[in-house]
Amino acid sequence: MEIIRFAELKPRPWHTGGVTRALASFPDAAGPGTPQDGGWDWHISIAEVAKAGPYPSFPGMERVLTVVGGELLLLTVDGAEHPLEKYRPFRFAGDADSAGALPTGDIRELNVLTRTGAYKGYTSIIELSKKRAHPVFAGQLGILLQGQATVSAGGGAGAGNGGGDTDAGGGEPLGRYDAVVGSGTGTPEILGRGFLAVVSIDPVAD
Template sequence: MEIIRFAELKPRPWRNGGGVTRELARFPEAAGDESWDWRVSIADVARAGAFSGFAGMERVLTVIDGELLLLTVDGAEHPLEKYRPFRFSGGADSAGALPTGDIRDLNVMTRTGAFKGYTSIIELSKKRAHPVFAGQFGILLQGQAAVSTVAGQTADADSVQAADAGEPLGRYDAVVGSDTGTPEILGRGFLAVVSIDPVPEHPAN
């Protein structure tokens, strides 16, 4: 079972000085900046301004702390409220404004035609474990939770005790999914489930 601890991630300042990004994962891992096929990161946005362009990429952006990001994409304004994922082209002319103050957002970027990224926000339960499968990341956004490899999705008293004795998660810690010994998360709060699916190749006509 692999857990990416948010507190151990190195913040990387933006070139325009408007915020910092902490990268959770990328593929391939050894790829240089902007040569990866997908990336999952968390950014702190402290100042309004233009977003960096990522031509050939698709982005799913979700505000995970703070109230509102006013995102402008190719001249159209989109008010992004907390926990509402928004998909747009990485190559679009985009900028963000902060009418209610600083925000933190979750970014999922995938190379168009190779991968497709999805973000879902779910409410955790202490009675029903949430599994995290291969190709997924479970990121604790709020609350208290623990992760274990308890078999089955419906937790009984014994499995709840096992999960409580498992690995506790801090805020923004990410659980890497697996189909072997699938990690399962129990607790109270909100979880972001990021799924990255390969795009099947289409046979030539």
């Protein structure tokens, strides 16, 4: 079972005056966190947006943007304004003329980029439960956005990632923005209270 610890990711400067941290990408040709299209077919990151301004262009890519910290991003895409509230994913073309304004202050955003014609990215926001575990399947990434949660290998086996304390149920504790990599064998299951972003990267059929 693989857990990506957000606190261990290297921050890199972001065009909005903040920083970005790459959670995962494929292929990872340019190195994690590179704020340009490094030749990957998909890329998942969390960025801090500290000032208004234009967004970079990603030709040949499709983008799903979700505000996960702060309250509101006023996103302009090809001249049309879109008020993006927290936990409401928004899809748009990576090469669109886009810019963001911050009417309520700084935000954090979850960015999912996929190469058009090769992959399709989806972001869903799930409210967690302490009674029913939420599975993270192969091709998915589960990111804890808010609250307290633990993750265990499928079937309640409680296998961790090799470090850290576990709770009475044998789960591995998750911190804010920690990501669980999905698997088809020993599918990770997340229990807790709060909100989880589930990012799915689906290959596009020929």
